[in-house]
Amino acid sequence: MIRNVSMSALLPVLALLPVLVTIGAIAARRSTLVAALLGLGTALAVAALAFPAPAARWSGALGQWLPVLLEVLVIILGGLLLSEAMARTGRQERLARWVGGALGSGPGAALAVVHGVAPFAESVTGFGIGVTLAIPLLVRCGFSSRASAAVGLLGLCAVPWGSMGPGMLIAAHLSGTGFRELGIATAIANGPVFVVVGLVVALLTAEPGRRAPALLAATCSGLVLWASVLGVNLLVGTAPAGACGALATFAVHLLIHRLRGARLHADAGLARAVVPYAVLLGGVLATTAILALLGAADGPGRLLGSPALWLLLAVLLTTRPRLLTEIGAAAARRWVHVGPANGLLMVLGIVMATSGMASSLALAASHLGPLYALVLAPVGALGGYLTGSNSSANAMFAAPQAQVAQLAGIPLLPAIAVQNASAGIFLMPSPAKIELAAQLCPDPQEARRALMPVLCAALLALALLTAGLLVLQGMVEG
Template identity: 30%
Template sequence: MHDAIHFLLAGLPILFALICLVWLKMPALYTAVCSYGLAFALAFFSFDASVQDLLHSSIHGMLLSVTVIYVLVFGLLLYNLLNESGAMNIIAYGLFRFCHSPAEQGLLISAALGPFLEAVSGFGIAVVIAAPLYLSLGFSAKKTMMLSLLTQSAVPWGALAIGTVINAELSRVPLHQLGEYSAMASIPLYIFYTFIVVAVSGGKKSVKQHLDSIFLVSSVLSLVTWATSAYVSTELAGVLAGGAAGCVLIAYWKLKSFISNREIETFASHVQMLKGNFYKAVVPYAVLTVYIFVSHFSAACKRIVTDALVIQLPEYRFHLELLYSPGFALFIASLIAVWLYQINVARLAVCIKKTLRQVYPAGMATMGFIAMSSVMEGSGMTHFLAAHIAALVGSWFIIASPLIGAIGGFMSGSNSAANAMFSHFQSTMAEQLHHPALLYATAQNVSASNMTMASPSRIALAASITNRSGQEGQFVRDILPIAFAALLIIMSSIVGLGFFFE
């Protein structure tokens, strides 16, 4: 009975956050603060954590959120600069050269380019880039939120697979094998997400009309992700898969148009007129991508950016390489935008004010939720939850393993943080049950990654960009069914892989 009460108390902060967001419709900012306060109180009174340890965990969580907020600030600044200069509208019109219907726009931006953007940057940058594009294309705030969050379909390979690398190290499994099996478990997810993207962007009736494109995109993503992870480099799998999917999709549409000898006239005159400006408009994003790519894959450049301007606080396990982070790449891209469009001081001040108004609710919510997650981890609440779920299911832990990973992804909003929380626990369970560690490492990796799209911190980010701060509860209700369906698919995939291991 005592353990049952403790189990309920350990999960109460997560349940409380869901009730506040979904049922009470509280803004994410207030929910995060209250959830953190509840976790702090429960850790002190029910889990015997000292105030000193709790404050240490709180500071650790707040510092971790700085890494995300650093990216968020300059991501939103870049968006506001491009919006102020009119570049976002130019990019939106330019997309009509490749995709003419809302469903095609969703396929290109969320299903294909989303994994590429997340792979080269991580930290939810795909959301920051995709959401403004959808708004410029005339999508509603609700559709924009859902479609921008659906760019998170390849988070195991986000930020050049840093979360997967952490998982492999903690689980003591080969990185290429973890990447390979994560890709295999993600095949049905790619198909599922691509169907959802088309249904959301173009309506349910458009799914039948675009079945060929749906299976083309999901097949390219699945094949390239698996082949690259298995035979080339796990770190590059998302980059190559997303890039290949985008290129193949555009080529396929061009071929169809050529064969049918049909050109869609919608916005054609605008596109032709803006053709030259389109390339100018995407220059900041090109600079962003090139900087991240070079800083990660040029040994000399990587050595420079990881050695200079590094903030380290070992007592809090905090390490922020200012020049290596995507935040700095976004800062450079913002400077390029200011120079390229000759944005004067007055207009720049307006953009900065807009950015700060958007950053505040999302940044504070992110800080609160990550601090809550850190307090729960530091006090043992998270491990208590996981251990008792494992004890409850026993030899059926193969079903519970993805659930534990999902809890980590939902709480932290980060594959890296979730894997740091639970990868060692998952490998310990594998040893106790005499099951392959690689199977549970895969379950942890894929489930934690996919549940980040429904995490309160990512929801707050999407709400901020769409100027819907305070309506996060509605966004949670919209995205949670998709996330839970994805979790069921992951559980089925892991069970299937379990038979393969036998």
Template identity: 30%
Template sequence: MGDTICWLLAALPLLWALAAIGWRKMPAMKAALGCYALAAGLSLFLFHASVSEVMHFTVHGVLLALVVVYVLVFGLLLHHVLEAGGSDRGAFHLDFPLRSDEVGAGAVVVGGVRPIFGGGQRLWTGRRHRRPVVCGAWISSTQGDDIALLTQSAVPWGALAIGTVINAELSGVPLHELGEYSPWLHIPLYLLYTFVVVVISEGWRAVRLHLDGILIVFVSLASVTWAVSVYVSVELAGAAAGGAAALLLVGYWKCQALLGRRGTNEGEGRQPLGKALWPYVVLVGYIFVTHFFPSIRHIATTVGVWQWPAYGFRLELLYSPGFALCLAAVVALKLYRLRMTEGMACIKKTLKQVFPAAMATIGFIAMSSVMDGAGMTGVMAAQAAVWAGAAFLAVSPFVGALGGWVSGSNSAANAMFSPFQRAMAEQLHEPTIWYAAAQNVAAAYMTMASPARLALVAATIGRSGGEGEAMRLVGPIVGASLVIIVVGVLIGRPASDAGLPV
């Protein structure tokens, strides 16, 4: 069998994933299960893996996926409980003093804070107004479409960094190390996207007007994301950075208001922000305590642990962010005084919504595990190393971007390509960390230009059929992001070899 044919057969499950999702518009669950079946069949009949080996690799992948599904289930439950409690109908309206030209100020918050706390949703305030608003700023439907897509700019740390956790597990890189290196590629993009959101909202002249807010958001997000990822917890970095950016920006605005440099905005019908934030306080507080206090961490990592040593599986139920999300959901149920019927409705919605997402996650990770164990990933990496050589480091972000564009999910993209990136690093005798970081960040940013994400946001904003217009805006932006990521990899790799901090 020729090398090229062998490479094509080894890559066939990934090629099928690209075609099934990107071309045939197949649901992710069906595509993932089909990819797994194809990988298992090829492993048995062409790559000489035994039935017992394929089963072993499959179980290993399923168990790894359960770590992610545990977080996903309770994350969705918290979302539905907050929605039932009304937090999406004004409780998150930020009652801050804004300038009279409040679109740009609100856009600064969206560009810097909403990506962390789950962007892409419209916020509504008051009973009289039924136009989309963002942190008190009136925006057009077109602006809402574009801004909703750009709120995906913090995907590596969104949803408690689920995608980054998958990347670390499949690439074999310690999570804290991946959390340290990914910001090197990600931090410049905070500035780019905050800048872009302001331009979309008010035009180029608004940049000078809101330059102070842009810089505050950028510096706070960049520094806190890196510091928390390195010294506390990668899962907590997004929430901590978003909270810091919001507090610093609001404090700055209030100081200006006291000095008479900024007018106030007396809105009507606003609900208190504090009540809506309590579930997040519980969430962040629990993760911080279990990660930062050794005695509590010892209890959380030794009590209620599921493990299967034969497969290298270990799920610390109390230490996982999934348990923190569960606690936050319980607090929200009590806080909003939801009836039992409402609580059961939230659970039903969660189960209905989580099933396809969980099956897609399980399918893609099981596929990657089978391909890796049967040697298919190694075959692809060996041939790619022959074709690209050392230049593959510059190509690595494009591989991650392809997965993000096709799947519309950082988690799915990392599940598909993280083992391949690791194998490439091994073939080229390079440190795996740069390939893993490039995969993680590039896949995350390209999700905002994926066909699935474009269609979802257009439908949510009420502009179905406007995907082409959104793509014309977002395409060049994510293209510029990809160039910045490639440059970051090429600069960071020699810098780390020279012992310089990155």
């Protein structure tokens, strides 16, 4: 009896080992790939020793997860290909010049970047491209290195939809929620994030005597992005919601600038620069609509509307053949650093879920009961902060969070939406992103001082997510 009790107490500790090994390796400044390998190796060893599962369960998991894993890896590659193509063809620079000329300066320009330009770039490509596009643009608009770095980092506010949503796809499958349903729930949860980052940007960029109107503009801008992202999730689908929502918000800012007398000049060069984005968004939106009309949105045919396909087509159809080899080689080199790591972390999550390790952790954590709602968002934030990737954070924590939430009586869909949103929030102050922002500024030392306002925004948004989850839980229990 004593042995059985001690073994049952030991199982959650063993189940936690793969996560601790992965986090420890990242904290020790090992690469995410090495951390993922160590974590996965530990998980396989623990599964073999303490969580044996029948072969049928493993083969079923392989059949269920292999298509999802491949889709995620192709989406990541497609985002990198599009990023390289936009940079090497000069289209990104052409767009940046036009945007800089259209926005002018002041808080209005910063809000257009944080709620429009950066979220759009991040949503269609991912991997911090929103930061690399936004910061040089902000420096051109006359902002200091500190303000440029902070606004650029806060522009990662729509990271759950980054690269057309592979992180969301991982979270949906690992938690057993629907992709579209999770997209809608995350859009609702992420609303306060949009508003908070806008308010911090207003405080950073407005003159002391002009902060009240800037804060009002920031609130309105955040609400427009919130409504746009939620509306696209509801009416069209999850994958293009971040890009379309940000594009709509940027259009509102341009309209306001135009009404104030700004002149917006468009030419053939600008039209050519936006063609890849038009192919990507047009393809995803049109195919998704057609599949919905045919009733094939949930079958194998849904891959025709996947960003995996349209990211590749956007590059192939809009890039000169002689550049494709160069672009493909550069994207492949970058993919080696991010693709396998994300894939291995996803496999780690699958192994933990299939073997029963996630269930063991969930059972142990469920003893907190409703109080686990206080822990759920910080756990997601820890994943985002350490890995610097929404996909990786969801791969590590979505399955355990889902099981704990169910055992603790927390509504599943909102819980995973909070996990998804909180992981995205803490990418903003993560060490890798702070250093990326600093290197893009004229004064890197001053730019590193952006950490404090970005961290304050992240902590405030995290507190609001936790408070919202507690209120929702209280309503369900009441």
